[in-house]
Amino acid sequence: MSNLRLGIIGFGNMGSAHAAAIHGGQVEGMELSAVCDTAEVRLDICRQHYPDVRTLSDPSQLLESPDIDCVLIATPHRFHASLALEALRHHKHVLSEKPMDVRLSEAKKTAAAAKQSHLVYGIMFNQRTSPIFQRAREIVQKGELGTLKRSVWLITNWYRTQHYYDSGDWRATWGGEGGGVLLNQAPHNLDLWQWICGMPSHVRAFCDIARYHRIEVEDDATILTRYPSGATGMFVTSTGEYPGTNRLEISGTLGKIVLENGKLRHWKLLKPEEQVRYTSDESMARIPCDYSEQYFEEPESGHLQILRNFTAAILRGEPLLAPGVEGVQELTISNAAYLSAWTGNAEISLPMDTAKFDALLSEKIQNSNFRPSTSHSRLSQEYSERWQVNW
Numbered sequence: 001m002s003n004l005r006l007g008i009i010g011f012g013n014m015g016s017a018h019a020a021a022i023h024g025g026q027v028e029g030m031e032l033s034a035v036c037d038t039a040e041v042r043l044d045i046c047r048q049h050y051p052d053v054r055t056l057s058d059p060s061q062l063l064e065s066p067d068i069d070c071v072l073i074a075t076p077h078r079f080h081a082s083l084a085l086e087a088l089r090h091h092k093h094v095l096s097e098k099p100m101d102v103r104l105s106e107a108k109k110t111a112a113a114a115k116q117s118h119l120v121y122g123i124m125f126n127q128r129t130s131p132i133f134q135r136a137r138e139i140v141q142k143g144e145l146g147t148l149k150r151s152v153w154l155i156t157n158w159y160r161t162q163h164y165y166d167s168g169d170w171r172a173t174w175g176g177e178g179g180g181v182l183l184n185q186a187p188h189n190l191d192l193w194q195w196i197c198g199m200p201s202h203v204r205a206f207c208d209i210a211r212y213h214r215i216e217v218e219d220d221a222t223i224l225t226r227y228p229s230g231a232t233g234m235f236v237t238s239t240g241e242y243p244g245t246n247r248l249e250i251s252g253t254l255g256k257i258v259l260e261n262g263k264l265r266h267w268k269l270l271k272p273e274e275q276v277r278y279t280s281d282e283s284m285a286r287i288p289c290d291y292s293e294q295y296f297e298e299p300e301s302g303h304l305q306i307l308r309n310f311t312a313a314i315l316r317g318e319p320l321l322a323p324g325v326e327g328v329q330e331l332t333i334s335n336a337a338y339l340s341a342w343t344g345n346a347e348i349s350l351p352m353d354t355a356k357f358d359a360l361l362s363e364k365i366q367n368s369n370f371r372p373s374t375s376h377s378r379l380s381q382e383y384s385e386r387w388q389v390n391w
Protein backbone atom coordinates (compact mmCIF):
# COMPACT_ATOMS: atom_id res chain seq x y z
CA MET A 1 0.00 0.00 0.00
CA SER A 2 1.38 3.47 -0.85
CA ASN A 3 2.18 5.99 1.87
CA LEU A 4 -0.40 8.45 3.15
CA ARG A 5 0.43 11.96 1.94
CA LEU A 6 0.26 14.39 4.83
CA GLY A 7 -0.06 18.18 4.78
CA ILE A 8 0.87 20.09 7.95
CA ILE A 9 -0.94 23.38 8.61
CA GLY A 10 1.06 25.60 10.97
CA PHE A 11 4.84 25.17 10.90
CA GLY A 12 5.70 26.64 14.32
CA ASN A 13 7.15 24.93 17.41
CA MET A 14 4.83 21.98 17.22
CA GLY A 15 4.23 21.73 13.49
CA SER A 16 7.97 21.69 12.78
CA ALA A 17 8.52 18.96 15.41
CA HIS A 18 5.86 16.81 13.74
CA ALA A 19 7.42 17.56 10.34
CA ALA A 20 10.85 16.41 11.56
CA ALA A 21 9.40 13.14 12.87
CA ILE A 22 7.48 12.35 9.70
CA HIS A 23 10.13 13.54 7.24
CA GLY A 24 12.68 11.56 9.27
CA GLY A 25 10.73 8.35 8.57
CA GLN A 26 9.58 7.78 12.15
CA VAL A 27 5.96 7.18 11.14
CA GLU A 28 5.74 4.19 8.86
CA GLY A 29 3.06 4.53 6.19
CA MET A 30 3.04 8.34 6.21
CA GLU A 31 5.09 10.87 4.25
CA LEU A 32 5.30 14.64 4.48
CA SER A 33 3.98 16.08 1.20
CA ALA A 34 3.14 19.69 1.98
CA VAL A 35 3.47 22.37 4.63
CA CYS A 36 1.24 25.40 4.94
CA ASP A 37 1.90 28.46 7.08
CA THR A 38 0.53 31.97 6.75
CA ALA A 39 3.98 33.37 7.66
CA GLU A 40 6.40 33.43 4.71
CA VAL A 41 9.38 33.33 7.11
CA ARG A 42 8.21 29.91 8.35
CA LEU A 43 7.85 28.61 4.80
CA ASP A 44 11.41 29.79 4.04
CA ILE A 45 12.69 27.74 6.98
CA CYS A 46 10.71 24.75 5.76
CA ARG A 47 12.13 25.04 2.22
CA GLN A 48 15.69 25.26 3.60
CA HIS A 49 15.28 22.06 5.62
CA TYR A 50 12.87 20.07 3.47
CA PRO A 51 13.40 21.16 -0.17
CA ASP A 52 11.36 18.19 -1.41
CA VAL A 53 8.23 19.33 0.48
CA ARG A 54 5.69 21.62 -1.23
CA THR A 55 4.99 24.87 0.65
CA LEU A 56 1.78 26.89 0.60
CA SER A 57 0.56 29.99 2.40
CA ASP A 58 -3.19 29.43 2.04
CA PRO A 59 -4.73 26.57 4.08
CA SER A 60 -7.70 26.32 1.68
CA GLN A 61 -5.33 25.65 -1.21
CA LEU A 62 -3.74 22.79 0.72
CA LEU A 63 -7.14 21.39 1.70
CA GLU A 64 -8.32 21.43 -1.90
CA SER A 65 -5.21 19.56 -3.16
CA PRO A 66 -6.17 16.14 -4.57
CA ASP A 67 -2.69 14.78 -3.77
CA ILE A 68 -3.13 15.20 0.02
CA ASP A 69 -4.80 12.37 1.99
CA CYS A 70 -4.65 13.77 5.51
CA VAL A 71 -3.77 16.94 7.41
CA LEU A 72 -2.21 17.76 10.75
CA ILE A 73 -3.39 21.07 12.21
CA ALA A 74 -0.82 22.83 14.41
CA THR A 75 -1.90 26.48 14.23
CA PRO A 76 -2.95 28.63 17.22
CA HIS A 77 -6.01 27.02 18.85
CA ARG A 78 -8.64 29.38 17.44
CA PHE A 79 -8.25 27.91 13.92
CA HIS A 80 -8.33 24.21 14.89
CA ALA A 81 -12.04 23.37 14.60
CA SER A 82 -12.79 25.47 11.51
CA LEU A 83 -9.75 24.10 9.63
CA ALA A 84 -10.70 20.56 10.67
CA LEU A 85 -14.25 21.12 9.42
CA GLU A 86 -12.99 22.44 6.08
CA ALA A 87 -10.60 19.48 5.79
CA LEU A 88 -13.40 16.97 6.44
CA ARG A 89 -15.51 18.70 3.79
CA HIS A 90 -12.63 18.10 1.38
CA HIS A 91 -12.56 14.41 2.40
CA LYS A 92 -9.22 14.63 4.22
CA HIS A 93 -8.49 12.70 7.39
CA VAL A 94 -7.56 15.07 10.22
CA LEU A 95 -5.25 15.05 13.19
CA SER A 96 -5.70 18.21 15.25
CA GLU A 97 -3.43 19.61 17.88
CA LYS A 98 -5.03 20.18 21.27
CA PRO A 99 -7.23 21.85 22.34
CA MET A 100 -9.97 21.05 19.84
CA ASP A 101 -10.69 24.79 19.65
CA VAL A 102 -11.21 27.85 21.86
CA ARG A 103 -15.00 27.72 21.67
CA LEU A 104 -17.06 24.65 22.52
CA SER A 105 -19.71 25.86 20.04
CA GLU A 106 -17.19 25.56 17.18
CA ALA A 107 -15.83 22.24 18.42
CA LYS A 108 -19.34 20.75 18.50
CA LYS A 109 -19.96 21.64 14.84
CA THR A 110 -16.74 19.88 13.83
CA ALA A 111 -17.51 16.86 16.02
CA ALA A 112 -20.95 16.52 14.39
CA ALA A 113 -19.41 16.66 10.90
CA ALA A 114 -16.70 14.15 11.87
CA LYS A 115 -19.26 11.66 13.20
CA GLN A 116 -21.09 11.70 9.88
CA SER A 117 -18.01 11.65 7.67
CA HIS A 118 -16.48 8.13 7.96
CA LEU A 119 -13.12 9.91 7.94
CA VAL A 120 -10.51 9.56 10.68
CA TYR A 121 -10.42 12.56 13.01
CA GLY A 122 -7.90 12.37 15.84
CA ILE A 123 -6.53 14.77 18.42
CA MET A 124 -3.00 15.06 19.83
CA PHE A 125 -3.70 14.08 23.42
CA ASN A 126 -0.25 12.48 23.62
CA GLN A 127 -0.47 11.93 27.40
CA ARG A 128 -3.18 9.29 26.80
CA THR A 129 -0.33 7.02 25.64
CA SER A 130 1.17 7.08 29.12
CA PRO A 131 0.81 3.63 30.78
CA ILE A 132 0.26 5.07 34.25
CA PHE A 133 -2.85 6.98 33.13
CA GLN A 134 -4.06 3.97 31.13
CA ARG A 135 -3.77 1.82 34.27
CA ALA A 136 -5.58 4.43 36.41
CA ARG A 137 -8.40 4.48 33.86
CA GLU A 138 -8.60 0.69 33.89
CA ILE A 139 -8.81 0.63 37.69
CA VAL A 140 -11.66 3.16 37.73
CA GLN A 141 -13.52 1.65 34.76
CA LYS A 142 -13.34 -1.89 36.13
CA GLY A 143 -14.90 -0.61 39.35
CA GLU A 144 -11.86 -1.51 41.47
CA LEU A 145 -12.36 1.70 43.46
CA GLY A 146 -16.12 1.10 43.75
CA THR A 147 -18.24 4.24 43.40
CA LEU A 148 -16.01 7.31 43.13
CA LYS A 149 -16.10 9.75 46.04
CA ARG A 150 -13.53 12.35 45.07
CA SER A 151 -10.75 13.14 42.62
CA VAL A 152 -8.15 15.82 43.19
CA TRP A 153 -5.54 16.76 40.62
CA LEU A 154 -2.82 19.16 41.67
CA ILE A 155 -1.06 19.89 38.39
CA THR A 156 1.02 22.96 39.07
CA ASN A 157 4.21 21.97 37.28
CA TRP A 158 3.42 23.76 34.02
CA TYR A 159 5.96 26.45 34.94
CA ARG A 160 6.48 29.10 32.25
CA THR A 161 8.55 32.31 32.28
CA GLN A 162 7.67 35.70 30.78
CA HIS A 163 10.08 34.78 27.95
CA TYR A 164 7.74 31.95 26.97
CA TYR A 165 4.69 34.21 26.89
CA ASP A 166 6.60 36.80 24.84
CA SER A 167 7.74 34.17 22.31
CA GLY A 168 4.58 34.50 20.18
CA ASP A 169 2.23 37.49 19.98
CA TRP A 170 -0.88 35.28 19.96
CA ARG A 171 0.02 33.72 23.29
CA ALA A 172 -1.85 34.56 26.49
CA THR A 173 -4.17 37.10 24.86
CA TRP A 174 -7.96 36.75 24.55
CA GLY A 175 -7.84 37.62 20.86
CA GLY A 176 -4.88 35.46 19.92
CA GLU A 177 -5.12 32.47 22.21
CA GLY A 178 -8.56 32.74 23.82
CA GLY A 179 -7.39 31.73 27.30
CA GLY A 180 -4.39 30.88 29.45
CA VAL A 181 -3.18 27.82 31.31
CA LEU A 182 -6.60 26.12 31.05
CA LEU A 183 -6.52 26.36 27.27
CA ASN A 184 -2.85 25.83 26.52
CA GLN A 185 -1.12 23.56 29.06
CA ALA A 186 -3.93 21.97 31.12
CA PRO A 187 -6.01 20.49 28.25
CA HIS A 188 -3.85 17.35 28.50
CA ASN A 189 -4.75 16.90 32.17
CA LEU A 190 -8.39 18.00 31.81
CA ASP A 191 -8.72 15.39 29.06
CA LEU A 192 -7.12 12.66 31.19
CA TRP A 193 -9.23 13.69 34.17
CA GLN A 194 -12.48 13.17 32.26
CA TRP A 195 -11.07 10.10 30.47
CA ILE A 196 -10.36 8.45 33.83
CA CYS A 197 -13.13 9.83 36.08
CA GLY A 198 -15.90 10.73 33.60
CA MET A 199 -17.62 14.04 32.95
CA PRO A 200 -18.89 16.26 35.76
CA SER A 201 -22.43 17.61 35.88
CA HIS A 202 -21.44 20.93 37.51
CA VAL A 203 -18.35 23.16 37.25
CA ARG A 204 -17.27 26.13 39.33
CA ALA A 205 -13.95 27.92 38.92
CA PHE A 206 -11.59 30.61 40.10
CA CYS A 207 -9.27 31.87 37.36
CA ASP A 208 -6.56 34.33 38.37
CA ILE A 209 -5.69 36.71 35.55
CA ALA A 210 -2.00 37.68 35.27
CA ARG A 211 -1.20 36.51 38.79
CA TYR A 212 2.46 35.81 37.94
CA HIS A 213 3.07 37.14 34.41
CA ARG A 214 2.47 40.23 32.24
CA ILE A 215 -0.36 38.64 30.25
CA GLU A 216 -4.11 39.28 29.91
CA VAL A 217 -5.42 35.75 30.63
CA GLU A 218 -5.23 33.38 33.62
CA ASP A 219 -1.98 31.75 34.72
CA ASP A 220 -3.50 30.08 37.77
CA ALA A 221 -6.86 28.31 38.10
CA THR A 222 -8.86 26.18 40.51
CA ILE A 223 -11.83 24.18 39.26
CA LEU A 224 -14.39 22.52 41.54
CA THR A 225 -16.62 19.82 40.04
CA ARG A 226 -19.61 17.70 41.00
CA TYR A 227 -20.52 14.44 39.26
CA PRO A 228 -23.88 12.73 38.65
CA SER A 229 -22.82 9.97 41.09
CA GLY A 230 -22.45 12.52 43.88
CA ALA A 231 -18.64 12.50 43.67
CA THR A 232 -16.77 15.78 43.86
CA GLY A 233 -13.53 16.94 42.24
CA MET A 234 -10.88 19.60 42.38
CA PHE A 235 -8.33 20.56 39.73
CA VAL A 236 -5.61 23.10 40.48
CA THR A 237 -3.19 24.32 37.83
CA SER A 238 -0.62 27.07 37.43
CA THR A 239 2.27 28.28 35.27
CA GLY A 240 3.72 30.36 38.08
CA GLU A 241 4.82 27.86 40.73
CA TYR A 242 8.23 26.28 41.06
CA PRO A 243 8.80 23.52 41.92
CA GLY A 244 5.31 22.45 40.94
CA THR A 245 3.43 19.25 41.68
CA ASN A 246 1.74 16.63 39.51
CA ARG A 247 -0.38 14.52 41.85
CA LEU A 248 -3.69 12.84 41.04
CA GLU A 249 -5.65 11.21 43.85
CA ILE A 250 -8.90 9.34 43.27
CA SER A 251 -10.88 7.79 46.10
CA GLY A 252 -13.93 5.56 46.08
CA THR A 253 -15.95 3.25 48.26
CA LEU A 254 -13.37 0.46 47.77
CA GLY A 255 -10.12 2.38 48.20
CA LYS A 256 -7.85 4.99 46.72
CA ILE A 257 -5.17 5.50 44.09
CA VAL A 258 -2.48 8.18 44.04
CA LEU A 259 -0.37 8.93 40.97
CA GLU A 260 2.80 10.91 41.58
CA ASN A 261 6.42 10.77 40.39
CA GLY A 262 5.55 8.08 37.85
CA LYS A 263 4.32 5.79 40.61
CA LEU A 264 0.78 4.49 41.09
CA ARG A 265 -0.04 3.65 44.70
CA HIS A 266 -3.18 1.59 45.29
CA TRP A 267 -5.01 0.97 48.57
CA LYS A 268 -7.65 -1.76 48.10
CA LEU A 269 -10.09 -2.02 50.99
CA LEU A 270 -10.88 -5.60 51.95
CA LYS A 271 -14.39 -4.53 53.06
CA PRO A 272 -16.42 -1.71 51.48
CA GLU A 273 -16.17 1.44 53.56
CA GLU A 274 -19.98 1.96 53.89
CA GLN A 275 -20.32 -1.53 55.35
CA VAL A 276 -17.77 -0.77 58.05
CA ARG A 277 -19.30 2.68 58.64
CA TYR A 278 -22.64 1.18 59.64
CA THR A 279 -21.62 -2.11 61.23
CA SER A 280 -18.46 -1.39 63.21
CA ASP A 281 -18.68 -1.09 66.99
CA GLU A 282 -15.54 1.08 67.01
CA SER A 283 -15.77 4.87 66.61
CA MET A 284 -12.70 5.20 64.41
CA ALA A 285 -12.29 1.78 62.87
CA ARG A 286 -9.31 0.87 60.73
CA ILE A 287 -10.38 -0.92 57.58
CA PRO A 288 -7.95 -3.65 56.48
CA CYS A 289 -6.56 -3.10 53.00
CA ASP A 290 -4.08 -4.44 50.47
CA TYR A 291 -1.46 -1.90 49.44
CA SER A 292 0.54 -2.06 46.23
CA GLU A 293 2.69 0.33 44.25
CA GLN A 294 3.82 0.19 40.68
CA TYR A 295 6.30 2.36 38.80
CA PHE A 296 5.63 3.13 35.14
CA GLU A 297 8.22 4.16 32.53
CA GLU A 298 7.08 6.88 30.16
CA PRO A 299 6.87 5.86 26.49
CA GLU A 300 9.57 7.01 24.05
CA SER A 301 7.30 9.75 22.68
CA GLY A 302 3.57 10.08 23.12
CA HIS A 303 3.42 12.33 20.07
CA LEU A 304 4.95 9.65 17.84
CA GLN A 305 2.55 7.07 19.21
CA ILE A 306 -0.43 9.26 18.38
CA LEU A 307 0.93 9.86 14.86
CA ARG A 308 1.43 6.11 14.36
CA ASN A 309 -2.01 5.32 15.77
CA PHE A 310 -3.59 7.92 13.42
CA THR A 311 -1.82 6.31 10.45
CA ALA A 312 -2.92 2.82 11.51
CA ALA A 313 -6.50 4.06 11.93
CA ILE A 314 -6.56 5.29 8.32
CA LEU A 315 -4.66 2.40 6.75
CA ARG A 316 -5.92 -0.52 8.82
CA GLY A 317 -9.02 0.73 10.64
CA GLU A 318 -7.37 0.45 14.08
CA PRO A 319 -9.26 2.31 16.83
CA LEU A 320 -8.01 5.78 17.73
CA LEU A 321 -6.54 6.22 21.17
CA ALA A 322 -7.66 9.85 21.15
CA PRO A 323 -10.65 10.38 18.85
CA GLY A 324 -11.00 14.06 17.88
CA VAL A 325 -14.66 14.17 18.89
CA GLU A 326 -13.60 13.45 22.49
CA GLY A 327 -11.83 16.82 22.45
CA VAL A 328 -15.28 18.26 23.15
CA GLN A 329 -15.20 16.87 26.70
CA GLU A 330 -12.17 18.66 28.12
CA LEU A 331 -13.13 21.83 26.23
CA THR A 332 -16.53 21.67 27.93
CA ILE A 333 -14.78 21.71 31.32
CA SER A 334 -12.49 24.62 30.43
CA ASN A 335 -15.26 26.68 28.73
CA ALA A 336 -17.50 26.07 31.77
CA ALA A 337 -14.64 27.08 34.07
CA TYR A 338 -14.21 30.38 32.22
CA LEU A 339 -17.96 31.00 32.19
CA SER A 340 -18.02 30.43 35.94
CA ALA A 341 -15.07 32.77 36.51
CA TRP A 342 -16.69 35.46 34.30
CA THR A 343 -20.03 35.24 36.13
CA GLY A 344 -19.00 35.72 39.74
CA ASN A 345 -17.73 32.13 40.19
CA ALA A 346 -21.25 30.79 39.66
CA GLU A 347 -21.75 27.04 39.48
CA ILE A 348 -22.32 26.10 35.80
CA SER A 349 -24.48 23.07 35.09
CA LEU A 350 -23.64 21.00 32.06
CA PRO A 351 -24.55 21.09 29.24
CA MET A 352 -23.58 24.75 29.42
CA ASP A 353 -24.86 27.84 27.66
CA THR A 354 -22.32 28.15 24.82
CA ALA A 355 -23.97 31.30 23.40
CA LYS A 356 -23.36 33.11 26.68
CA PHE A 357 -19.73 31.92 26.70
CA ASP A 358 -19.24 33.08 23.10
CA ALA A 359 -20.75 36.52 23.84
CA LEU A 360 -18.55 37.07 26.90
CA LEU A 361 -15.41 35.89 25.10
CA SER A 362 -16.18 38.22 22.17
CA GLU A 363 -16.32 41.15 24.61
CA LYS A 364 -12.88 40.20 25.92
CA ILE A 365 -11.52 39.83 22.41
CA GLN A 366 -12.74 43.34 21.52
CA ASN A 367 -10.70 44.74 24.40
CA SER A 368 -7.72 42.42 23.84
CA ASN A 369 -4.12 43.58 23.44
CA PHE A 370 -3.61 41.02 20.71
CA ARG A 371 -1.91 42.29 17.56
CA PRO A 372 -1.19 39.98 14.61
CA SER A 373 2.10 38.20 15.03
CA THR A 374 5.51 39.61 14.23
CA SER A 375 7.66 37.22 16.27
CA HIS A 376 8.31 33.66 15.18
CA SER A 377 9.20 30.34 16.72
CA ARG A 378 12.41 28.45 16.13
CA LEU A 379 12.54 25.24 14.10
CA SER A 380 11.87 22.19 16.28
CA GLN A 381 13.77 19.12 15.18
CA GLU A 382 12.52 16.88 17.95
CA TYR A 383 9.75 16.74 20.53
CA SER A 384 10.55 18.93 23.51
CA GLU A 385 10.72 17.31 26.93
CA ARG A 386 8.34 19.92 28.27
CA TRP A 387 5.57 18.44 26.07
CA GLN A 388 5.86 14.99 27.70
CA VAL A 389 4.34 13.91 31.01
CA ASN A 390 6.25 15.86 33.62
CA TRP A 391 6.28 14.56 37.20
Ligand SMILES: NC(=O)c1ccc[n+]([C@@H]2O[C@H](COP(=O)([O-])OP(=O)(O)OC[C@H]3O[C@@H](n4cnc5c(N)ncnc54)[C@H](O)[C@@H]3O)[C@@H](O)[C@H]2O)c1
Binding pocket: 009, 010, 011, 012, 013, 014, 015, 036, 037, 038, 039, 042, 059, 074, 075, 076, 077, 079, 097, 098, 099, 124, 125, 126, 168, 184, 377, 387, 388
Ligand atom coordinates in the same frame (compact mmCIF):
# COMPACT_ATOMS: atom_id res chain seq x y z
N1 LIG B 1 0.52 18.29 22.02
C1 LIG B 1 1.45 19.02 22.58
O1 LIG B 1 2.22 18.53 23.41
C2 LIG B 1 1.62 20.46 22.18
C3 LIG B 1 2.78 21.17 22.54
C4 LIG B 1 2.93 22.48 22.10
C5 LIG B 1 1.91 23.08 21.34
N2 LIG B 1 0.78 22.38 21.04
C6 LIG B 1 -0.30 23.01 20.27
O2 LIG B 1 0.14 23.31 18.96
C7 LIG B 1 -0.49 24.50 18.48
C8 LIG B 1 0.58 25.45 17.95
O3 LIG B 1 1.44 25.81 19.01
P1 LIG B 1 2.95 26.28 18.70
O4 LIG B 1 3.62 26.35 20.00
O5 LIG B 1 3.50 25.44 17.62
O6 LIG B 1 2.68 27.75 18.14
P2 LIG B 1 3.61 28.57 17.14
O7 LIG B 1 3.21 30.01 17.27
O8 LIG B 1 5.04 28.20 17.35
O9 LIG B 1 3.17 28.03 15.72
C9 LIG B 1 1.94 28.32 15.09
C10 LIG B 1 2.21 28.47 13.59
O10 LIG B 1 0.94 28.57 12.92
C11 LIG B 1 1.05 29.58 11.90
N3 LIG B 1 -0.31 30.03 11.60
C12 LIG B 1 -1.07 30.91 12.32
N4 LIG B 1 -2.30 30.98 11.77
C13 LIG B 1 -2.31 30.13 10.70
C14 LIG B 1 -3.30 29.76 9.75
N5 LIG B 1 -4.53 30.25 9.80
N6 LIG B 1 -2.97 28.86 8.79
C15 LIG B 1 -1.70 28.33 8.74
N7 LIG B 1 -0.73 28.66 9.62
C16 LIG B 1 -1.04 29.53 10.59
C17 LIG B 1 1.97 30.63 12.52
O11 LIG B 1 2.57 31.45 11.53
C18 LIG B 1 2.97 29.75 13.26
O12 LIG B 1 4.10 29.44 12.44
C19 LIG B 1 -1.27 25.08 19.67
O13 LIG B 1 -2.64 24.85 19.50
C20 LIG B 1 -0.74 24.34 20.88
O14 LIG B 1 -1.72 24.11 21.87
C21 LIG B 1 0.63 21.10 21.43
